[in-house]
Amino acid sequence: MNTERRRSKRFQVVDLAIHTTDPDENIGKVVNLSEGGLLLVSDVELPNQEVVAFQIRFPHTVNGEINFDFDATVVWCHPNTMNTSKFSVGLQFAENPDLQTIFIQNMIKVFSAE
Numbered sequence: 741m742n743t744e745r746r747r748s749k750r751f752q753v754v755d756l757a758i759h760t761t762d763p764d765e766n767i768g769k770v771v772n773l774s775e776g777g778l779l780l781v782s783d784v785e786l787p788n789q790e791v792v793a794f795q796i797r798f799p800h801t802v803n804g805e806i807n808f809d810f811d812a813t814v815v816w817c818h819p820n821t822m823n824t825s826k827f828s829v830g831l832q833f834a835e836n837p838d839l840q841t842i843f844i845q846n847m848i849k850v851f852s853a854e
């Protein structure tokens with residue numbers, strides 16, 4: 741039985757930190773991303789179904805930008821199976837306008853491990 745519900749392909753990401761913006765806090769690392777959302781390993785538990793403001797700060801530019809600010813809904817959050825002091829978090833982008841889609845596609849090209 742196939743339980744895959746994603747609409748777009750996920751791409752593995754290498755060493756990309758993610759921050760919350762209120763408060764400004766580095767909460768973990770992006771594991772993979774797609775045009776619809778991302779998976780992160782977080783140092784903090786995030787509440788399910790809450791919309792959170794995030795920022796990814798790039799070590800080099802993507803589309804001439806240094807940071808990517810976005811809102812995302814926490815779809816699920818549970819203890820990470822590899823390190824139970826951390827949390828695996830599934831995020832769905834709250835908005836996906838054309839500009840954001842282009843930005844995400846470029847992030848995939850630059851940071852994808854595939």
